[in-house]
Amino acid sequence: MLKWALLFFVVSLIAGLFGFTGIAAGAAAAAKILFYIAVVLFVVFLLLGVFAARAIK
Secondary structure, eight states: OHHHHHHHHHHHHHHHHTTOHHHHHHHHHHHHHHHHHHHHHHHHHHHHHHHHHHHHO
16 A cells, blocks of 8 residues: 555656646645555554564463
8 A cells, every 4th residue: 555655656746747736636645645544554553463462472
């Protein structure tokens, strides 16, 4: 998912460079949403891993 966020970020940069502001804004919004979802999933799985390791001990 982070790969998709980076892809949308690059698309928004290229579209902004060429003056396609509507496409750039849409791609930037998609990149932000995917990035935040990836961060939330990372934190959730990190916490699950920590709690699972404690449960095994």
